[in-house]
Amino acid sequence: MRLSQYFIPTLKETPSEAQIASHRLMLRAGMVNQETSGIYTWLPLGLRVLEKIQKIVCEEQDRIGCHKVLMPTIQPAELWKKSGRYEAYGKEMLRITDRHEREMLYGPTNEEVITDVVAQYVKSYRALPLVLYQIQWKFRDEIRPRFGVMRGREFLMKDGYSFDLSYEAATDTYKKIYESYLRTFRRMGLTAIPVRADTGAIGGDLSHEFQIVAPTGESTIYYDGKFDSLSAADMTFDIASKLYAAADEMHKADECPIPADHLKTARGIEIGHIFYFGTKYSEPLGAKVTTPDGQTIPLEMGSYGIGVSRLVGAIIEAFHDDKGIIWPEAVAPFKVGLINLKVGDIKIDTLAEGLYTQLSNKGIEVLYDDRDERAGTKFADMDLIGLPWQIVLGNRTVETGMVELKNRKTGEKIEVALDQIADKVC
């Protein structure tokens, strides 16, 4: 992509309304624009990251046999009256009356709709296990939206729902998704700690939040220090779920099973939340199947959320410095930033254009800074945007045939021959 023709409205000033790094950096890097409190437009750079996160989430859901669906944002209130949540949900639910005076709402979560779909079509144990998921916009009318996309009102969430015949089968599904979540977050460069959590408005018996440690986290988490030394491969349900880790509302200091000097306390950002809740929705909504021995029983259910738009902010909280964002490669909007220091110089333009074409033809995503701007502006913008690799072409490239390759994360700079740079960044 040529920056001169693209739309990345970076800001020089730090926006005063932004209290945390990710919010500040997303505004400064031209990733989002606030439309009103807690509601954002995703500009091209931000949307590219959002879409990469979605892709990883979908791939990992598909890998374990979940099936993708898409529910509407606007739903009839009837289903929510059946489950008892229409009144219970309070003012966070955006309630709407349509032109025929029917009560509708903007789905804050979707247990009711999906249970009703399954109740209509799934009648036999043979269709089980079944996990359906979607990535769709939700609305929760937070009283005080803040921290940019981390606590917005309109937000993008992956929500999945499992349907099983028995408690045992349901907990197997729960474990499978628990492990899949760890892998999903790891692919984005994040080490999530699964903490025992309250089931809140969703209800149920068993629940984990996936938290990443960050000083700007909104909640306090308590966890066994052994988590910090667990390798990725060891982070399974069987091992991780035996270590103590609890959200604030679940932690009682005097009942904590591990000694105080093993207990760590940190601020956490919740990026996922999973629930097992048995027949809480299948009973009232009539989602029942016949068993192998001819009985009819309600389905055992769980639900599984990943905060897709929130993850954009959470990743920035985890990976930034005072110059800007430092994207992990898997979610970077482009892999390489190509900086032409002498736009208008025919020799350098020719080399830069050639390299841009060469890299693009190899399938590498390149943001080519072909703007007629000062070097200082270009370096600052590229550091702010935070692509993993920067390639710099200038006078020296013409003289020596070398370009500078900079690693945004380490700051390390090396000289690479122009004819070897494409292989180097592949």
Next chain:
Amino acid sequence: MRLSQYFIPTLKETPSEAQIASHRLMLRAGMVNQETSGIYTWLPLGLRVLEKIQKIVCEEQDRIGCHKVLMPTIQPAELWKKSGRYEAYGKEMLRITDRHEREMLYGPTNEEVITDVVAQYVKSYRALPLVLYQIQWKFRDEIRPRFGVMRGREFLMKDGYSFDLSYEAATDTYKKIYESYLRTFRRMGLTAIPVRADTGAIGGDLSHEFQIVAPTGESTIYYDGKFDSLSAADMTFDIASKLYAAADEMHKADECPIPADHLKTARGIEIGHIFYFGTKYSEPLGAKVTTPDGQTIPLEMGSYGIGVSRLVGAIIEAFHDDKGIIWPEAVAPFKVGLINLKVGDIKIDTLAEGLYTQLSNKGIEVLYDDRDERAGTKFADMDLIGLPWQIVLGNRTVETGMVELKNRKTGEKIEVALDQIADKVC
């Protein structure tokens, strides 16, 4: 995908509420579920088609240099008051009051939001031309939703917005998108006729609807018979826009410039609509730039819509028979349906599993019917679902090493050696 583990709830009966073929077939093939009037959940098979259409639309938008953004569904009313459309839009607009009693709405289209974004960040002619687009859910509270996803209330639309410095530049952009739309629809197997249209609530001076001819179309179109003999390559702005073609409200029989025996009348389904409207929104919303000679002038704008969810229905209207859907390959949910006639027979299972793996490894999307069902049910379901190719394995495969390959469109069946079938369908 193994059908035994998938979620395609096909129906044997024809749903009584469905008046047209696409609505009937989408319900029967388990593509969507109606949640309430004009609001649908997309089930896995339907969603696959919806996503393929989105991908084609995005590729063609990106090809001509449009940039993808994503605006929120819920918007503040203020912007719409500035443009004068808040009152004008009437009951089709879904109006919402949030917990702080602020007036909001569910965007039925997005000229206001995007113009406001551009007004904030684009200050100079050097950023032009600029075309921003998104694929996002819209809501129009139709008084009588009908025809399934063809005229739903919550629907998925690609909406794009162009910003130019002058009338000439804006019409160049208009032409470029006009031609891009023809290519977009052609990739889905559709020949769209661009008809001169009324600008309606969007406003403006120049507008074309893209219509496909279908007996179930909701509008009447009048067009020069020469359209029917135009090759794809000849379907350019310069040629097509000189031929007479008009929507019902634009056609006056006594003013029609072509002789009656050259005029064709048909029912049409609108799948796209483009508008040039000058400074209608940039003026009130303050989207102005400086010109090369230092003046400040409002931007020249256009907007460009494609009915993404409607296209799923429109394609089915164009391609079906009495047995079911006949998907064009580019948008088919899977390319191949693999039917095992003898599930449980170890020899045939082994051959079928092997072929399923082989095709999948070649990147071919296969729906493998591994259910323990009668042959008649399998054939009927596969014809209903309408994948382009069917491969049938049964006793004869074990005896002769041959499988049957059926073309869903022509009905033609040929025998192909098992070891050659993968190359054949590639």
